Amino acid sequence: MAVGYFEHVGYDGFIKHAEGLVKYYQAQRDVTTAALDKYMGDLATWIVPQAGMFVWVKINDCTDTSPIAKLAIDNGVMVLPGEAFVTKGTHSQHIRIAFSLIEKEQVDEAIRRLAAAVRVFKENN
Numbered sequence: 532m533a534v535g536y537f538e539h540v541g542y543d544g545f546i547k548h549a550e551g552l553v554k555y556y557q558a559q560r561d562v563t564t565a566a567l568d569k570y571m572g573d574l575a576t577w578i579v580p581q582a583g584m585f586v587w588v589k590i591n592d593c594t595d596t597s598p599i600a601k602l603a604i605d606n607g608v609m610v611l612p613g614e615a616f617v618t619k620g621t622h623s624q625h626i627r628i629a630f631s632l633i634e635k636e637q638v639d640e641a642i643r644r645l646a647a648a649v650r651v652f653k654e655n656n
Contacts (some may be wrong), residue, residue, distance in 0.1 A: 560580060560630055562638045563628065566641075574653075575649070585627050585629050588628060589625050590626065596612040596623055599626060600612040602648035606648050607644055608648070611626065613626060628645075
């Protein structure tokens, strides 16, 4: 499959495609982290990723983000609780936000809804 791809686009085509992906992911990341700054600065911390298509968000004063993920889904936003990726133990303070497939125009509203879910969780716990 890879050989067929390179035969079709060539090395230069591959590099051009990869450069386009880098720009796309940077723009998606920047929109996502701007929304996190706007809505979740008092609720969580995160490191702006330098690669990949996810932001890992650590919820302040929370040891299990599964209920937050459930509340977010009920609020129309899908995030994964960190426990889905934990190799030791069962709970996590983190949630994973994917930014690769969401439309830029939807990011702000999604993060606003996520923040609302975190606030509901904190009010009830």
